[in-house]
Structure formats: structure tokens, C-alpha cells
Amino acid sequence: MKSICTPKEALQKLEHFCAYQERCHDEVVSKLYSLKMTSDEIDLIVVQLIEGDFLNETRFACSFARGKHRMKYWGKIKITNELKARHISSTNITLALKEISNEEYFETFENLSERGWNSIHEQNALKKRKKFCDYMLRRGYESDLVYEKVKELEQN
Structure with a gap:
């Protein structure tokens, strides 16, 4: 199996790929495999990208x-x-x-939960509660936060 480009060309392509947007190692390795690079070439290019500060996990x-x-x-x-x-x-x-401050996190949670609760047009209180909890849990919020919030929203 022949590579699409030389390791040097691949390195240039990947430097652009990483400069455009932050990438993780997995994305870079997948991209290199798609360019038909060998495992040894991939290892070498990844090391060069890390040393050049293009790739930083x-x-x-x-x-x-x-x-x-x-x-x-x-x-x-x-x-x-x-x-x-x-x-x-x-x-x-x-x-x-740690990049997300607690204030920002809870503010986002409050705004999203208010918006989510108000957007659910369900007459049955239990179904509305379930839809809301499912929505917030799918969004990745902690269950204790979600269940406390649903109790608070039901009171209003």
C-alpha cells in the first residue's frame, strides 16, 4: 500500500489541520491513516507535531x-x-x-433548565417531569442537580 503523500507533505498538512482547530491525538492519527501513512511514519509525525506545539492534549x-x-x-x-x-x-x-467556573456552570444550568421546562408542553405532570429530567441528563448534568431543579420548577 503506497502513501498518498510523503511524510514531509503529511506533516505540513497536519500542521495546517492542527493550526485551524485544536485536535486530539486520535483525530491526528485517524487523519494520518487516511493519508495512508505507515505506523512508523505516524509516530514520527505525531512527535514532530507535539514538539512544534501543534498538538497539545x-x-x-x-x-x-x-x-x-x-x-x-x-x-x-x-x-x-x-x-x-x-x-x-x-x-x-x-x-x-476546571476551565468552567462554578458560577458559569450553575448559571448555564439554570438558564437551560428554565428554557427546557418551559418548552415542554405536556399536560401530564409525571410525563413532563420525565421529559425534563431525560433532557437535562442527556445534556450531561448531574442527576442530583436535575432532580432538585425539577422539584423547584414543579412548585412554581
Whole structure:
């Protein structure tokens, strides 16, 4: 099997790929496999990308956590699971979650839960409660937060 490009060309392509947006090691390795590079070439290119500071797992994890929370309103559980799926170390996951302040996290949770609760047009109180809890849990928020919030919302 012949590579699509030389290791040098692949390195240039991957430098652009990583400069455009933060990437994790998995994405870079997949991209290199798609360019038909050998395992040895991939290892070499990944090392060069790390040394050139194009690839930084900690920076990726922090950027990912901030972005998913601020743009998609994900909770910490979903962010953690997504980072684990990308084989990010638990140390980097912990650092990434520290990027989201408690004030910001709870403010987002409050806004999302109010919006979510008001958007569910269900007459049956139990069904509405279930839909709300499922929605917030899917978004990755902690179950104790969600159940406390649903009790509070039902009172109003």
C-alpha cells in the first residue's frame, strides 16, 4: 500500500489541520491513516507535531470543555464522557473541567433548565417531569442537580 503523500507533505498538512482547530491525538492519527501513512511514519509525525506545539492534549481538552459548555451548554458528565471517548487522560479531563467556573456552570444550568421546562408542553405532570429530567441528563448534568431543579420548577 503506497502513501498518498510523503511524510514531509503529511506533516505540513497536519500542521495546517492542527493550526485551524485544536485536535486530539486520535483525530491526528485517524487523519494520518487516511493519508495512508505507515505506523512508523505516524509516530514520527505525531512527535514532530507535539514538539512544534501543534498538538497539545491538555490544550485540546481545555478548549473542548470550554467550547462545549459555552456553545452547546453541555454538563460536566457529557464533556467527561466525550473526552474519555477521545482517549484523553483523566489528569487532562480534570484540568479541562476546571476551565468552567462554578458560577458559569450553575448559571448555564439554570438558564437551560428554565428554557427546557418551559418548552415542554405536556399536560401530564409525571410525563413532563420525565421529559425534563431525560433532557437535562442527556445534556450531561448531574442527576442530583436535575432532580432538585425539577422539584423547584414543579412548585412554581
